[in-house]
């Protein structure tokens with residue numbers, strides 16, 4: 001099997017990156033993580049990636065001052081030099097300019113800790129609690145120029161408990177993230193995802209994949 005070459009971009013802890021790396025360790029997985037790149041030299045995920053034997057890179061945005069484009073050109077050059085075919089943003093806290101997003105259109109995924117299109121942006125768990133929603137979750141979507149707005153590839157939901165705090169909710173949602181992100185990347189790497197009029201159409205879903213993408217009435221126990 002020819003595996004797709006994937007870069008994971010992080011800014012922090014990197015637990016989603018670890019989930020992707022773990023999934024990609026299987027011979028049967030259709031993608032390999034060829035590099036983990038952080039925009040912060042102190043991102044804890046870098047050490048985790050190195051411990052898992054994955055090459056790492058740092059492109060420190062602060063080294064470019066206010067020049068966003070120079071940072072992005074350096075990032076793009078790095079990705080190209082490694083023959084990267086797909087990008088997974090995993091807690092990457094830099095907005096990317098339209099030229100870069102356009103270049104990777106249909107080939108760059110992000111994971112967001114809410115059921116989009118609800119709760120775009122930051123502090124999603126506290127906002128979900130404040131809004132009193134009864135179902136919350138996470139979304140894997142394609143990256144487009146507008147933040148947290150691209151075609152939705154996979155979602156996972158859970159019931160909000162009366163005693164949930166932003167912290168407990170974050171931890172429970174994160175466990176779902178670690179399941180749907182590897183699945184979403186697998187579907188993309190297998191060439192089974194088509195974008196039609198801003199919506200993802202997925203070819204040949206099997207029962208397990210289907211339940212993971214759109215959890216049934218009972219949701220998942222987390």
Ligand code: GRF
Pocket residue numbers: 010012013014015016017045090091092111112113138174177
């Ligand atoms: C996750 O909650 C993800 O949804 C959001 O940033 C967080 C990253 O966590 N985009 P981690 O670094 O993967 O642990």
